[in-house]
Amino acid sequence: MRISSLAGLPAVLRSLGADVAGLLAEVGIETSLFDDPDNRIGYAARSRLLHHCVARTGCQHLGLLVGQQGQLQHLGLVGLLAKYSPDAGAALRGLVRYFHLHARGVSLSLTVHDDAATWGYTIHLPHTVATDQVGDGAAAAMLNIMRSLCGPEWAPAEVLLAHRRPADERPYRQVFRAPLRFDAECNGLTFPAHWLSHPLPLADPDLSRLLHQQIEALAARHAGEFPEQVRSVLRSALLTRHAKAEEVAALFSMHSRTLSRRLEAFGTSYQALLDEGRFEIARQMLADTALEVGQIAAALDYADASAFTRAFRRWSGTTPGQWRAARLNRPAR
Numbered sequence: 001m002r003i004s005s006l007a008g009l010p011a012v013l014r015s016l017g018a019d020v021a022g023l024l025a026e027v028g029i030e031t032s033l034f035d036d037p038d039n040r041i042g043y044a045a046r047s048r049l050l051h052h053c054v055a056r057t058g059c060q061h062l063g064l065l066v067g068q069q070g071q072l073q074h075l076g077l078v079g080l081l082a083k084y085s086p087d088a089g090a091a092l093r094g095l096v097r098y099f100h101l102h103a104r105g106v107s108l109s110l111t112v113h114d115d116a117a118t119w120g121y122t123i124h125l126p127h128t129v130a131t132d133q134v135g136d137g138a139a140a141a142m143l144n145i146m147r148s149l150c151g152p153e154w155a156p157a158e159v160l161l162a163h164r165r166p167a168d169e170r171p172y173r174q175v176f177r178a179p180l181r182f183d184a185e186c187n188g189l190t191f192p193a194h195w196l197s198h199p200l201p202l203a204d205p206d207l208s209r210l211l212h213q214q215i216e217a218l219a220a221r222h223a224g225e226f227p228e229q230v231r232s233v234l235r236s237a238l239l240t241r242h243a244k245a246e247e248v249a250a251l252f253s254m255h256s257r258t259l260s261r262r263l264e265a266f267g268t269s270y271q272a273l274l275d276e277g278r279f280e281i282a283r284q285m286l287a288d289t290a291l292e293v294g295q296i297a298a299a300l301d302y303a304d305a306s307a308f309t310r311a312f313r314r315w316s317g318t319t320p321g322q323w324r325a326a327r328l329n330r331p332a333r
């Protein structure tokens with residue numbers, strides 16, 4: 001992903017009294033990486049860096065502080081497209097559609113239910129550390145983006161954070177000034193759906209069309225990463241109960257049979273990616289949240305906890321309860 005997603009990290013580390021160059025060197029990163037926002041860092045390496053910074057500074061909400069520095073311009077061309085879109089809904093849909101060009105291993109989603117919209121951020125890269133820090137940073141950056149689109153006083157109805165409630169909630173209340181929901185299925189923001197029609201002050205149809213052309217050309221160069229694009233969509237589809245093959249295929253403007261053929265050409269299948277996605281979400285929820293096994297089963301659209309447990313045992317060789325107990329170093333219930 002582009003290093004711009006961590007643009008605020010050096011300043012945050014300095015504010016915490018850390019030796020930035022020395023701390024980065026400990027994980028094999030040079031400060032010059034931050035000189036150009038288009039420089040790239042692996043998503044796993046980014047997560048390990050955040051994990052190391054938390055351990056060295058002792059700041060348990062470091063990801064939140066870094067995310068507070070996030071701005072629309074840090075998303076490059078994709079951010080520009082949002083900035084010059086006609087309304088907030090078009091801006092967010094553009095971010096959802098093209099976010100894979102900014103970062104791989106994660107995805108954005110936008111869902112509307114009744115009069116409420118949810119803009120979500122989910123991680124689908126296996127074995128990622130510091131998912132709580134990454135999610136906190138994403139939610140804080142998303143708040144900044146919404147305020148850049150809808151005005152500095154904009155506030156969400158609720159903030160979603162996909163990890164356990166921290167011992168100290170004060171930093172979260174200070175940043176978001178909105179109701180917080182921990183143990184959520186994804187990170188993100190919920191807000192009244194009427195904000196999607198909010199007109200943007202810099203809307204420019206001609207510039208927007210030009211940016212679309214440039215981004216589509218860039219997307220075409222990434223066409224060989226089709227399984228990764230499906231993984232990105234699947235994570236959000238699973239959590240919103242829209243993970244049937246035909247529903248996911250429709251998002252790529254193709255028939256489900258075409259989707260299957262495209263994936264087979266890369267040596268995989270839709271079912272394999274579906275199981276992979278469910279397994280990764282399950283592990284993340286077991287590790288990062290206090291949700292019961294039955295709640296996780298329901299989130300993944302299983303008929304009951306027993307069906308989920310059988311699938312989890314098939315994937316891992318152990319039960320969800322045993323896996324969680326081993327991860328948290330406590331007896332299984």
